[in-house]
Amino acid sequence: MTSIRLSVPQTARKDEIIELKALIQHPMESGYRRGSRGEQIPRNIITRFECLYDGELVFSADFHPAIAADPFLKFYTRAVRSGTLEFRWTDQHGETWSDTASLSVT
Amino acid sequence: MIRLSPVLAFAALVAACSPSPTTDTDLPAADVRSGYTFLTAETQAMQDDSFANPGYLWVDRGAALFGSRAGDAPSCASCHGEGLTGAAATYPAIDAATGDLLNLEGRINQCRIRHQNLPALDYESDDLLALTAFVASQSAGVPISVSTDGAAAPHYRNGRDYFFTRRGQFNLSCHQCHDENWGKRLRGDTISQGHGNGFPAYRLEWQALGSLHRRIRDCDAGVRAEPKAFGDPKYIDLELYLSSRANGLEMESPAIRR
Known part of the structure; x- marks a missing residue:
């Protein structure tokens, strides 16, 4: 069970710049650390984040080992029409988590 | 885990060999300050933002x-x-x-x-x-109010004993750091008063949420004492003493701590 938190305004005026926030629970283990017995802790990170607005990519980010656990992103987009925003994270093994929020544009 | 520098370790050894200058008085209620007040403004902002707080x-x-x-x-x-x-x-x-x-x-x-x-x-x-x-x-903002009388009284005494007992290779008690030296620097960090009002808390060092017992285990390991198991009755007694010591302080869980 991976917790995801999204912040998307419920309504916006057409062409308004809206702020989007996304937080996901993930250890973002860098692969450079060692455990208490000296063994290397294997790398386990999210490598890709994408935000789709009615299926169209409006924001994406590539993640690398220096990003902290439970990565938090804040970004902006222009409200063009009522629709669905999908937030999608993919880890290095290809596992994917996603969540959606709907936006009503007036 | 906080590692002490060789100089500090030496100072601790000297302190252990000389007559104890420590008192056994509890932290005055008027001095009680949340761990929040020892954080940087950026970390406080992270705790206060109910969205960004992980x-x-x-x-x-x-x-x-x-x-x-x-x-x-x-x-x-x-x-x-x-x-x-x-x-x-x-x-x-x-x-x-x-x-x-x-x-x-x-x-x-x-x-x-x-x-x-x-x-x-x-x-x-x-x-x-x-x-x-x-x-x-669901108790955020509610003042801590634990009872230490009746059946809780022996637990309170045990917890207080734990707090005041020197332990580990550094021979330090909780009291020496968190009552007598709070607000001073321990290497790069400011010593807090050791209240548990923010726990379970998200510690930046852990990159995760953790319990008060995990925090106490880190302190025990820091003075090179053997940490007790999670949920050990001695830690629960100590937790009661810590809470009574912080009676009146507002709950902050899930707080951010260093």
């Missing part, structure tokens, strides 16, 4: 667990409704049925066994942390 990842998960049923067992919400506002501020507390002192984690596990016919959750598991954080978050 502790709420566990609170959300705890809220879902609180309302969900496993098999035929009633959910937490079946009995407790929306939640338990203010309850966490009174823990650790004596369980009327058994006379044992229980902290919040212990109470949640006891409820699972007694009323839900479910196995206890492992201490420090994400599910127990999530439930504890959810219940504790």
Whole structure:
């Protein structure tokens, strides 16, 4: 069970710049650390984040080992029409988590 | 884990060999300050932002667990409704049925066994942390108010003894740092008063939410004493002393701590 938190305004005026926030629970283990017995802790990170607005990519980010656990992103987009925003994270093994929020544009 | 520099370790050794200059007076109630006040403005802002605070990842998960049923067992919400506002501020507390002192984690596990016919959750598991954080978050802003009389009195005395007893290779007590030297620097960090009002808390060092017992284990390891197991009765007694010492301080869980 991976917790995801999204912040998307419920309504916006057409062409308004809206702020989007996304937080996901993930250890973002860098692969450079060692455990208490000296063994290397294997790398386990999210490598890709994408935000789709009615299926169209409006924001994406590539993640690398220096990003902290439970990565938090804040970004902006222009409200063009009522629709669905999908937030999608993919880890290095290809596992994917996603969540959606709907936006009503007036 | 806080590692002491060789110079400080030497100073600690000298202190251990010379007559003890320490007092055994409790922290005056007028001086009590939350660990929040020792944080940088940036870390305080992270705690105050109820979206960006990653502790709420566990609170959300705890809220879902609180309302969900496993098999035929009633959910937490079946009995407790929306939640338990203010309850966490009174823990650790004596369980009327058994006379044992229980902290919040212990109470949640006891409820699972007694009323839900479910196995206890492992201490420090994400599910127990999530439930504890959810219940504790419902007391955010409520002043700590634990009872230390009656059946709790011997536990309070044990906890206070633990706090004032020097331990580990560095031969330091909790009291020496958190009563006598709070506000001063220990390497790159400011020594706090050691209150538990933000726990379970998201520690930047852990990159995760953790319990008060995990924090105390780090302190014990820091003075090179052998940490006790999670949920050890000695730690629960200590937790009672810490809470009584912080009586009146507002609950902050899920807080951010360094």
